[in-house]
Amino acid sequence: MGKPTIIELARAAGVSPTTVSHAFSGHRHVEPETKERILALATRMGYHANPRAQRLRTGGASTIALASSMPFAVAAGPSKLGFLMEIAASAAMTALTRNLALCLVPPLQPDSDLGAIEVDGAIVVEPVGDDPIISFFRNRGTPIVSIGRVPGHPDIPFVDMQSQATARVMLEHLWRPGSRIGLITGEQRRNSYLETEAAYETFARQCGFTPFSAWINEIGGEEAAYEVALDLLGRHRDIDAICVPVDAFATGVLAAAQSLGRAIPTDLRVATRYDGMRARLATPSLTAVDLHLDQVAEAAVELLIATMEHRVPSRAAISPPGLVVRNSS
Amino acid sequence: MGKPTIIELARAAGVSPTTVSHAFSGHRHVEPETKERILALATRMGYHANPRAQRLRTGGASTIALASSMPFAVAAGPSKLGFLMEIAASAAMTALTRNLALCLVPPLQPDSDLGAIEVDGAIVVEPVGDDPIISFFRNRGTPIVSIGRVPGHPDIPFVDMQSQATARVMLEHLWRPGSRIGLITGEQRRNSYLETEAAYETFARQCGFTPFSAWINEIGGEEAAYEVALDLLGRHRDIDAICVPVDAFATGVLAAAQSLGRAIPTDLRVATRYDGMRARLATPSLTAVDLHLDQVAEAAVELLIATMEHRVPSRAAISPPGLVVRNSS
DNA sequence: CTGAAAGCGCTTACAG
DNA sequence: CTGAAAGCGCTTACAG
Numbered sequence: 001m002g003k004p005t006i007i008e009l010a011r012a013a014g015v016s017p018t019t020v021s022h023a024f025s026g027h028r029h030v031e032p033e034t035k036e037r038i039l040a041l042a043t044r045m046g047y048h049a050n051p052r053a054q055r056l057r058t059g060g061a062s063t064i065a066l067a068s069s070m071p072f073a074v075a076a077g078p079s080k081l082g083f084l085m086e087i088a089a090s091a092a093m094t095a096l097t098r099n100l101a102l103c104l105v106p107p108l109q110p111d112s113d114l115g116a117i118e119v120d121g122a123i124v125v126e127p128v129g130d131d132p133i134i135s136f137f138r139n140r141g142t143p144i145v146s147i148g149r150v151p152g153h154p155d156i157p158f159v160d161m162q163s164q165a166t167a168r169v170m171l172e173h174l175w176r177p178g179s180r181i182g183l184i185t186g187e188q189r190r191n192s193y194l195e196t197e198a199a200y201e202t203f204a205r206q207c208g209f210t211p212f213s214a215w216i217n218e219i220g221g222e223e224a225a226y227e228v229a230l231d232l233l234g235r236h237r238d239i240d241a242i243c244v245p246v247d248a249f250a251t252g253v254l255a256a257a258q259s260l261g262r263a264i265p266t267d268l269r270v271a272t273r274y275d276g277m278r279a280r281l282a283t284p285s286l287t288a289v290d291l292h293l294d295q296v297a298e299a300a301v302e303l304l305i306a307t308m309e310h311r312v313p314s315r316a317a318i319s320p321p322g323l324v325v326r327n328s329s
Numbered sequence: 330m331g332k333p334t335i336i337e338l339a340r341a342a343g344v345s346p347t348t349v350s351h352a353f354s355g356h357r358h359v360e361p362e363t364k365e366r367i368l369a370l371a372t373r374m375g376y377h378a379n380p381r382a383q384r385l386r387t388g389g390a391s392t393i394a395l396a397s398s399m400p401f402a403v404a405a406g407p408s409k410l411g412f413l414m415e416i417a418a419s420a421a422m423t424a425l426t427r428n429l430a431l432c433l434v435p436p437l438q439p440d441s442d443l444g445a446i447e448v449d450g451a452i453v454v455e456p457v458g459d460d461p462i463i464s465f466f467r468n469r470g471t472p473i474v475s476i477g478r479v480p481g482h483p484d485i486p487f488v489d490m491q492s493q494a495t496a497r498v499m500l501e502h503l504w505r506p507g508s509r510i511g512l513i514t515g516e517q518r519r520n521s522y523l524e525t526e527a528a529y530e531t532f533a534r535q536c537g538f539t540p541f542s543a544w545i546n547e548i549g550g551e552e553a554a555y556e557v558a559l560d561l562l563g564r565h566r567d568i569d570a571i572c573v574p575v576d577a578f579a580t581g582v583l584a585a586a587q588s589l590g591r592a593i594p595t596d597l598r599v600a601t602r603y604d605g606m607r608a609r610l611a612t613p614s615l616t617a618v619d620l621h622l623d624q625v626a627e628a629a630v631e632l633l634i635a636t637m638e639h640r641v642p643s644r645a646a647i648s649p650p651g652l653v654v655r656n657s658s
Numbered sequence: 659c660t661g662a663a664a665g666c667g668c669t670t671a672c673a674g
Numbered sequence: 675c676t677g678a679a680a681g682c683g684c685t686t687a688c689a690g
Contacts, residue, residue, distance in 0.1 A: 096687080106425050344677090
């Protein structure tokens with residue numbers, strides 16, 4: 001007396017399994033009273049179609065994975081966790097409406113065996129070009145889409161993160177005639193950094209200031225950013241604004257400015273990208289960009305489904321990045 | 330030419346499907362060179378056992394769900410998101426080592442159909458007694474465990490959140506001879522609030538001060554806490570410390586104290602429970618408690634697996650709550 | 659309009 | 675030691 005099967009339900013209802021199946025799917029007509037009886041019986045017996053059997057038979061998809069290329073339980077500060085999890089929450093909701101379950105993929109440790117992960121599709125979040133998570137899914141023939149273009153993999157469908165536009169929004173806000181704006185991004189070659197750097201170079205040229213960039217290893221987190229900013233601000237007193245896309249780095253910059261006695265925003269203006277709790281609660285609060293992650297997550301799920309079904313995806317419209325001005329600028 | 334099946338692989342290797350199956354499972358001896366050949370061929374052909382067929386046949390579990398009773402994409406501020414996601418990250422990792430995938434369950438909307446969610450077990454996070462998520466899984470016969478005891482459901486296995494001990498740690502830290510400590514918790518009847526309130530009453534009696542409690546609707550978030558704290562602090566000038574388990578409420582209290590010109594920690598000491606980003610980044614930073622959520626998450630997964638297998642769970646040892654003293658006290 | 663039967667891709671008791 | 679065959683619980687083309 002485990003869970004009842006379709007056979008048992010059919011027997012109890014005095015019909016064939018075929019009819020029971022159709023009573024649920026509606027794929028062909030079933031006499032209303034018969035249908036009624038079957039459904040009532042089902043609830044009473046606690047019948048639920050075994051999804052494994054259903055999927056095996058129909059070949060339909062049931063689960064998709066969300067994978068971050070960054071450590072999931074970020075030891076070096078939960079900087080990316082908020083970003084990832086905001087996406088996870090939205091993606092889970094969208095997935096549900098498409099009858100899919102969203103599974104979390106823990107980070108690929110050198111020794112970890114991801115053998116258990118068998119999903120029908122995967123969303124990867126801002127991967128680097130040679131991300132192991134990409135080859136993992138590739139090898140098993142699992143359809144992949146990415147949030148943010150994947151450097152070096154033009155074939156992987158992606159939801160555009162509009163990083164150029166995002167960078168421009170920050171830079172235009174930070175700019176004052178005569179300004180020199182600095183840029184601090186991550187060492188890892190993620191597309192968002194690449195696009196930001198490109199937009200920054202262009203902007204500097206247009207405005208006529210000498211660009212100054214620094215790259216920080218993401219693992220180092222806030223502390224690493226603090227050190228770099230200390231050095232940068234000490235040596236380049238003419239820099240009066242810094243664009244720092246990674247929020248954890250941005251708070252490091254704030255700390256460095258404070259150490260050096262540079263008032264924010266009067267002496268130094270700072271803006272970051274992800275408008276998460278970190279930006280909101282920083283002291284002073286950080287000017288950031290609304291990336292519309294809910295739209296991004298939904299679009300990613302849609303894109304993945306289209307890809308799994310070999311459909312040509314309909315480009316989703318994501319709202320343009322919106323500046324959220326706070327005390328840091 | 331979709332994915333190869335075990336039959337195709339067997340044919341290619343010149344053996345029976347039986348042998349292929351055993352080559353992978355190791356459930357019975359297969360000639361080393363044969364095994365070698367099969368495995369090599371498998372990688373070359375890109376063969377992966379269809380997990381749906383495997384599970385259907387063996388009846389084994391493959392997925393577990395993590396469900397929050399609170400809105401997942403917390404519209405009213407991401408207060409609980411961090412807490413939940415820290416658990417999600419750890420649980421996903423633990424689940425993986427047990428060959429299980431962790432699925433996120435979006436919040437139960439009145440209109441949402443969770444029909445798609447078919448998991449082998451579920452972990453619910455600090456549910457209230459009559460949580461709809463409980464009856465949802467109950468109805469489908471899905472094994473449930475809870476993080477935090479479920480009020481009114483003594484039969485649901487749970488990982489103890491040690492809320493009494495946590496409350497005591499905060500209270501003992503806040504206490505000074507002659508103090509009067511206030512308490513602000515949530516309206517919802519979660520076990521952690523109940524235990525905290527009980528510990529608080531006891532503590533007040535022992536120390537000989539008159540307890541003063543306020544309850545806030547979780548949906549109201551920081552703003553609601555601000556209003557309540559404003560009123561509370563204005564009317565009870567003798568309250569020189571407040572215990573505020575919910576971090577979003579705690580930052581509201583900080584804001585209220587500032588509005589009233591009450592210096593922290595000299596005039597007023599504040600402590601909160603969850604040591605997340607909010608507590609760390611608040612101004613002043615909030616004294617909080619290390620709840621060892623990684624251990625809690627791991628224990629919950631273990632407990633769930635034991636429950637699914639009808640095994641008697643071995644009580645996991647969670648480290649006692651550890652105070653993290655910061656500037657707010 | 660309804661049901662018997664084949665088959666999705668595996669695993670494993672059973673037979674040789 | 676190895677393989678043929680049954681069966682996990684469904685869905686759906688097919689036959690009546």
